[in-house]
Amino acid sequence: MSISGSETQVSYLDYQGKHKGIWSWLLSTDHKRIGLLYLYAIIVFFFVAAFLGLLMRIELIAPGRTIMEPQTYNGLFTIHGIIMIFVIVIPGLAAVFGNFFLPILIGARDVAFPKLNLFSWYLYMIGAILGVLSQFIGGGAPDTGWTFYVPYSVESSTNVIYALTAAFILGFSSILTGLNFIVTIHRMRAPGMGWMRMPLFPWALYATAWIQVLATPIVGITLLMVIAERVLNIGFFDPALGGDPVLFQHLFWIYSHPAVYIMILPAMGIVTEIFPTFSQKPVFGYGAIVLSSLAIAFVGYFVWGHHMFTSGMSYNARWFFSFLTFIVAVPSAIKVFNWISTMYGGSIDLKPPLLYAISFIFLFMIGGFTGLVLGSLATNVHTHDTAFVVAHFHYIIFGGMGFAFFAAIHYWAPKMFGRMYNFRVANIAWVLNFTGFNLLYFPLFIVGLQGMPRRSYDYLPQFQSGHVLSTVGAFILIAGLLLMVYNLVRGARKGEVAPANPWKGVTLEWKIPSPPPHENFDDIPVITSKPYLFGNNSDNK
């Protein structure tokens, strides 16, 4: 494939449209600028929620009251969860890197509906700000946990309605982004890019987008029903009025389990881009990765019941959900196999993006295996609602999605900002992040197995050593995160100018200048071969 250089075009960062200054960002329909808008918002909200998490860890360093009242703690874990899940993890990778790189990777000038894309960002901001506000206004911070379980979410006198509305709006934003991406992938691929010539990050986004579109409305209507229940006393979930609280749990997890795959599929897609580049070798088992993405999206739709093994379900329903939970682990394992095989025999270049991608595999596997502990009926009874669950999903969500986010930002920052960051500082930050992360969450597996309940403000003295280790880990992790962000920001502002292709990558984004010009491509490229063909691999045609 050949692509003409775009030296004649100005970069999207310097481009002046009809609006000037801040409005050239806030009213821009350029997918790259919208991607950055999401990125900046997510960084701010991430540090807000991480700070709340740190406060919780400080509280838990010793039994009894340390720095806050129990009700404050309840508010903290609720808002920490709502911001992290609905504002950062679910939209995160798709909204930032999907927006920025999906059109470029498929050889398009923008997404299918650029104005809708900007509208999604505004919805996102409204929802996110409403979510944060619910912590501070009126009746006090919501204390239901991010899962809004009834009947408590109906009875609690705190700002639950604000939080529910925020989650509803964020869901709507997520639906519109998913819709946009599906149509973009269907209609805007460059000439010659058949489905099986599409890079794997777009494939992952495609699978994700279908989950966003088909699962999110269910949680939307469920949240509306809880709002109706609070405002109008309708009683769908209130046993006193004939309703059924377990029904709420079903409806909630019908969305919220697939939501886990909304988080992890783009993460898998990103590391799938990184391994070939830093091994200088075609991805191993392209077809298997595509199919496993689709299989995860499909099977992931039918495993929600494993959140409810102790809530009261028939035996048949329980073994069915447990069985499907084990099935969904298979395509995930296939991907791990493919990533390792991609590296095998390649010329590995251990740059920061690859470090994060490899730690993604490591952390994701710990999260995945402990997920099977939770997915088996017998062990679930023991570990249900313990700190073991907290450790498990932080390994999946933070170790998986979070580290993939860090991998992505280290991989693509030179392209996005046109400047390099300092590798040495990035490596030090990685060491701090990786050590801090494991020290923070691994002890929670152990105290969880010993019986430490989750969402608990207080605990028995025998769990203290685990909690102390965990809190120390939290401080190391925060230090690592700050160092990482400092390094990236410094790099983006003052780093040395990045070449168009610093990693010798072969996908389309590396064939246009860094940072990309406003219209991405002067001429839309014509695709004549499959992706990930490196110069020395003629046998893979």
Place this chain on the structure above:
Amino acid sequence: MSVHNTHAEHIDSETGKLGMWIFLFTELFLFGGLFLVYAVFRAKYSAEFHIAAGELNAFIGTMNTVFLLVSSMTVAMSLTAIQKGDRKLAMFLVLVTILLAALFMVNKYFEWTHKFEYGIYPGSEVLKNMSHGELLFFGLYYMMTGLHALHVLVGMVLLSINVVRIKSGSVNSNHYLMLENSALYWHLVDLIWIFLFPLLYLIT
């Protein structure tokens, strides 16, 4: 010329329609959640659902069904008219569609206020003294028809924009994506009602 929006302005009709279809899927799933809740409670309280459904006025329901079915036809006809270049007829048919939608809403208004007079509304004392099944039936009735009515209103706004656009000529025999998508949306509103009607009115 503004270079800024060059890639924003060219949404071809296939792309636009695909987006609309996917949006309609999400709408189906949104209502699907309510249908699921309906199914659960109908199975649990089937006798009481039958009694409660007897309170609804099947005549008004049937009238509304006719309004919506005819309006689906007129909106489809307006699309054919615009394709054939007859803007006047297209505009007339869209206006008829809006009128039928308005009649539907008027009917709905009288139906709801009539219920309110009997004290049948969410959280009322009358409802609280009814059996659980009846209470949930009316909860579902208000939630489902309320959400549906909201969609009717959105549809009316969309169709009104079409009237303006047809008049100004920006919806014409070459560019009628907006009308086509609005018609698709309107058919969805109709389709949801086709399910609501028997489930709420005809199960006595």
